[in-house]
Amino acid sequence: MARVTVNGVQKVYPNGFKAIHGVDIDIADGEFVVLVGPSGCGKSTLLRMVAGLERVTDGTISIDGKVINDLEPAERDIAMVFQNYALYPHMSVYNNMAYGLKIRGLSKAEIEDRVKKASAILELNEDLLIRSPRQLSGGQRQRVAMGRAIVREPSVFLFDEPLSNLDAKLRVQMRLEIKKLQERLGITSIYVTHDQVEAMTLGHRLMVLNEGRVEQLGTPIELYERPASIFVAGFIGSPAMNFMDAKVGSDSRSIDLPGGERLPLNGTGAEAGRPVTLGIRPEHLERASGQEGVAHLNVDLIEHLGADSLVHGHFGNDRTDLTVRVQGTLNMGPGDTFDFSVAPDHLHLFDPQSGARIA
Amino acid sequence: MLKRVHFEPSILPFLLVAPQIVITVVFFIWPASQALYQSVLVEDAFGLSTEFVYFDNFIELAGDEHYLGAFSRTALFSFLVAFLAMAFALILAVMADRVIKGGTTYRTLLIWPYAVAPVVAGALWVFMFDPTLGLITYALTGLGVDWNHKLNGPQAMTLVIIAAAWKQVAYNFLFFLAGMQAIPKSLIEAAAIDGAGPARRFWTIVFPLISPTTFFLLVINIVYAFFETFGIVHAVTQGGPAKATEILVYKVYNDGFIGLDLGGSAAQSVILMLIVITLTVIQFRYIEKKVEY
């Protein structure tokens, strides 16, 4: 059981590339934190620094108050699950799990006991243990890789995109299993992924990284409801949030859309007349009628997904593109007009320059 | 070249490369530099004093008709060995690529001469061409040919070439076959649909596509003929009769190790070194990335 503290950590590669610009996070005992962001954002680098596979350029990483910057990976009491599983191809499943324990000098009986226990947890049956990794399916390999982590009985689990090599169906299933397993074992976990759905479903807290900087740290709901920046707003949620240039109305209680329409705004304190980037999630656009606070969308295309439908269209004089998600099916076609409104709570205002959330 | 992830610096890597480096320096680099050094020296008859003579040894070689003879002889020898071994191997590989049944059996039966030592290859052929007893000599006599490679220079050369080429067919066959089997079947089928017959397909599709293999083998065969045929010459003819089969490698051995002409032999070594370097550079620069198996 362990608390992981990352304090002002930076990473600069020998070629001068700065991969991490200074990250702070305090991960509580038993907490599941997901590092998420596009490829190259530094999430894996951060994880590998915790693992001890990359050196920390500046700042400290500590586990339970003890600084581990200079410890070998094996001395950090961590276990890691790799993207490609990194199973030793020439060893049986059993030996893959036992290898680290052998090196640590555990007794044969103890090793056997731990491997048995881990395989029971993961539902890996006996005859699988004597096979070689190449004879296993993708899902089974994934389990073995987790088994190898579990037998170490570490204080921290590290996951480096462990599901990205699986097909979509298996990914959903394994995602659930990882979640259950973590809750059952209660081991502090850090999980890296570029998949926002995975991040939202797994993490107690998410850290969104972009180009080596932390964009936002918070619970999945916080990130969804109050994204701190355009980047986070666009990254979290599917289909992605709609963005458009707009202007706060002269009374600060409404917002002027590009096409001249006007939507009501809560008293956000945004200064009147200032230009903003307005963000609206597709699922928050509601079909409406009437005149006040209603905008008109010219439908270009409708995608029927079954449970709901996506309406793609444009509105206003400068033909701003917009996607709307409505429940059920919609009896409309290209060229029709879709009238919509938005609850003031669901309007996200960002500064067009910095991308930061406004109030 | 280097792994992204590597071990922390320590003394260990030095210990790991040490055996290889020590052997390389002691038995390769040092002797080679000695050869370079000696090639610009002349030693007196008793080995008592040496004199620095710049490039005199090389100039002497350039004017030595024996050396020039050996040079052109080696060129002819290499060309004929490479040509014979490759042509024979190519024909067999084309046929082996065609047959569906027995392909691997033929391969097994054709590749084993690779494992035969040059000297042993020499022994096999010298026995069949023995001037008094040899079976082939007997057959040739029946055809009116008087065979005696111990007296007849061109015949001696022919024998050495046959023995050297015979041994190299296996290697060439293997690479030609691999090269042809690497050509996608769909290409051949497309050509067949376009109306090209077997012979036409070979010359317009297969042969151009295996040309990197051909070029690679050409270099390998020349290297083989230059340097690895010493055993054959030594066993079959000892360079004779009257130096008719004295190739460069044999001459450098004979002049240096038997004749003890230090400077001259060293200069010959240096020239051979330049030839190997040239061939190696050609092999690495122009071939490495193009040959596919």
Add this chain to the structure above:
Amino acid sequence: MIENRPWVTFLSHAVLILGVAIIAFPIWITFVAATHDSVRMVQVPLPLLPGDQFFNNLKIALGEGIEGAGGRPAGMMLLNSLVMALSIAIGKIVISLLSAFAIVYFRFPFRMGFFWLIFITLMLPVEVRILPTFEVVANLGMLNTYAGLSIPLIASATATFMFRQVFLTIPDELLEAARIDGAGPMRFFIDILVPMSRTNIAALFVILFIYGWNQYLWPLLVTTDGDMYTVVMGIKQMLEAAEQAPEWNIIMMTTMLAMLPPVVVVVFMQKLFVKGLTETEK
């Protein structure tokens, strides 16, 4: 093939059989010669079919040898060849594995320098440095020793390059997993790298065994003591002796014995042999 023309298939087989016959003819003649007595072997024309003296000749070749060629029994020379071939093959593999490991997995000063130094050996075959190499070996007191026969030949650029290539294809994550499991460099080398390279090691062994067994010029330089002669050298001695006393039955029996080990290796380990040949030439 695409066309189903019987005569094309027939022609292909005919050409192949002819080719095999030409390639195999010398061996057949050798075998036949090794099965007759010495009296039959001086009568022209020589036989084309085997006789009944095979085991008798085998006994003489292995145990006594030929008087005129120093009377060295092939048994001893075969043993010398075996020791030399095994030492060269194993030595080359071990030192190449170690240096490839260092070059791929460590960052250390002169790393590229060492790499090029090893590369240079490609361009310096024995044939171009006969005398000075002989002098080095003589000065080190290694003439007429197994060490002298093998050690100077075990530096290997090709083997080092091949292992380097193999190591580069091994995913980085395996090293990381091993580090998390607590394996140090040598443990990683022995537990992970070597077992993972085992088919390459085997393929290389086949090639290098043949290479070692067939060495000729080098043993010729460093052995003067008949007890250290390899079987390949012995054949050359016998050929010289044949000028006076042509005991072709014994010579050809010895020739067969000299060919047998490498040929058996090629034929029975054909897959590894082909793999070794194509991968070392890359």
